[in-house]
Amino acid sequence: MTASNSPHAPASHFDFLHFRRKTVNFVMLSLTAICTFVALGVLLYILGYLFVHGASSLSLDFFTKLPTPVGEAGGGMANAIVGSGKLLLIAMCLGVPIGFLGGVYLAEFAGGKFAFLIRYVTDLLNGVPSIVMGIFAYTIIVLPQKHFSTLAGGLALGVMMIPIAVRSSEEFLRAVPLNLREGSMALGASKTRAILTVVIPAAKNGIITGVMLNLARVAGETAPLLFTSFGNRYWSHGWNEPTAALPVMIFTYAIAPYEDWHRQAWSAGFVLLSLVLAINVFARLVLSNKKHVAR
Amino acid sequence: MGAGPKPASSFLQRLKGGDEVAYLITCIAASTILALTALIVFELYHNSAASRGKFGFAFLFSSTWDPVNDQYGALPFIYGTVVTSAVALLIGIPLGVGAAIFLAEMAPPKVSEALTFMIELLAAVPSVIFGLLGIFVLVPILKWLEPAIRAVLGWTPLFSGPFYGVSLFAAGVVMSVMIIPFIISISREVILAVPNDQREAALALGATRWESTWDVVLPNAFRGIMGSVFLALARALGETMAVTMVVGNDPKIKASLFAPGYSIAAVIANEFTEATGEMYTSALIELGLVLFALTVVINGGARLLVAAGERNKT
């Protein structure tokens, strides 16, 4: 688009060229601004919509009480909030380490065909529909155990987290300038030491972004949970019982015919976002005080 | 399964120069991904035996989907999946990358941080909600925009025929909204990571702001941006709930984007929970396998394009 800006253009062309370059500059930068406004406009609209519909019927009960049947006031989704938290905890313990280490491998150690294969397969894994992940976890955990469990749901979500964790950590580690690595290795550090003390800290913000995006994505998933963590109208004890989860509640309430439940579904959507927000803020606060994100 | 990684960090710190160990551990993690994917494919393959045995390759080319008489074919779903994903990327990439450039290069850092933060939150909106907004908000907007779209693009077969609102086009638009957060937040981070001296060097040579971005920063960030696009593509291919609300769910192949269609992931999610009978479930699982194969092909094709693009740049 701007390929014709040769520095040795004859003087007579200079004004025209200068004008042209200025115009292109202005037009393209304005276009990126427009893109931002359009994209953000849509996104903010959705957040606003959720806020207006969700926050209006929110009360303290929502966080402390168990769900009530249709038409009874005062019910909440305390068990689903805790359930979602537990599921995400399992998912993170499983998905983040494998994904992150895999990303380190791709960015720092691997090359050639094997790296290509892993990158490729990771993208494929990411494209597996969430319901298929659910069926997978169902066959390998629920069927042998003969009962639904929090663990199975966490596993399904955890596997879903791996691809994004791998690809985002790889991209962000790779984006760390080469001279940082070289500098540290020139000082006599081993490669591992350079990665741990220089590269990872430098890529920290990006990696957190990746993890949070990842967490946000699986936090909203319903389909993989239907056949794994199942759902529960009561409190779930331990890790081996079925558990309620916010997205499943949102789904069942949103498709029911009652206005009362629709309102609760919107509230649950809003709470789910707040939960993700809280985890996000917390992670950034805690991790920004430490030197490494070594994990 | 997650037993390997946990002791890794403490062990590493004790071992000062453990390159071998680090290599081994990360390599195991990476291989786990291979193993998991292989296991999933095996499960899909194993559980679709009945359907594969009955229909063979004709499954891919048949357009009948009749659960009552146990006749199944995947073609309309394959078509719908490809078309909706293409629409989503055509809208999502320019908007997402454009916005990422603006947020990384132009916007004040504080504003940029705050906005990106909100965008990340959006990834957490459950897809049911995207679907509900799709049908109650997006469809009316598209119907309102319909005359304008027709006036500009109506001469192509892509925008012909009656428009009911729910359509392949609407599904593509909803998907594009869902993938934009991924493109923006990862691309922005990658663009920000391009060292500042690169920009300064270009500006010092007299380049305009745009030239430094387009000719210097973007080529440096190209790989990362493509990485974000791959993530987005994968999400688009596998999306279920939001798509099914607005796609019209009609398993027929029509050239117009205004026509209703169907997608693989949507039909699995729609029918799997109610499916009874071995052949029926088996056919649905085979659709999962087909989607996987489709991802292999599309992803491979995209990779070739990227590789060609990179070769041209240097």
Add this chain to the structure above:
Amino acid sequence: MKRTLQILLPFLALAGAAMAQDILINGAGATFPYPMYSKWFDEYHKKNPHMQFNYQSIGSGGGIKQVTEGTVDFGATDGPMNDTQLKDFEAKHMSGILHFPTVMGADVPVYNLAGVTAQLNFTGDALAGIFLGKITKWNDPEIAKANPGVTLPASDIIVVHRSDGSGTTFIWVDYLSKVSKEWETKVGKGTSVNWPVGLGGKGNEGVSGTVKQTPNSIGYVELIFARQNKMQFGKVKNSAGVFVEGSLAGVTAAAAGAVKEIPDDFRVSITNAPGKDVYPISSFTWLLVPEKIADAKKKAAIKDFLSWMLGPGQAMTAALDYAPLPKAVVAKETKAIAKIN
């Protein structure tokens, strides 16, 4: 992370001890009766605090599959299990499974026709013709003759159906199969079918949303959904030749009308039932309970719940817009509870 676990663990252990005397009974299946079941299980839990019935709506197909696999204690379905499914169950468990009708539901035709305010009448032939794609205009004689005095537009009919597999679809096509030979042979019945025409909407709100936004369209939704969302819907001609509006009384009448034909295992379709008050597109929804339950406590709980549901439980249905079972069916079911051992 470790610290969180350390803090959490004692709590989890405590919670585990507390639940020792509680009985958790899991069930899964149909979406349609979920609100009713959750109400019943909640009320029952209030009376019997140690009994926790946990019912999740994962779909009728899912319910049948899960109870057969033994991952849940009972199932629920909007369409009775067929003979192959019964055999599967028997092969796996060495004993049978029982169907217990719990409440009733119905489908109603909803439409969006600008300028027409009157409640439209539909014959079975008209509905079958429309959904087969043979009746394509709103002013078709088959529609017009049932609606004297209503000016119908000459516009094309746009059909909207459910895209997700569902009991609602099952009832609808079950009815169409009974009133139209052509439908029975060409399309047939199931939770999903190969629709000759139309747009697919996901769930009741998918169908109603598409109908609302598409002029000249017609679709079908659950009676409860239509009533709760104050939608206008058409009357349907029953087998006695009367146009009846979908209502709780009309649905209960359908079961009462068909009561003589109800077999001992309760697996029966009551669409197009005889009787002049009958609303023809009605159906039972069933709980699926294994004949043999190994755990004595669970068995007692389930039996007790079933008799409670047939007694005080039935009085709670109308508040949620579900149609209660007729007395004759309740009596027949009460006897059947003894089969569980």
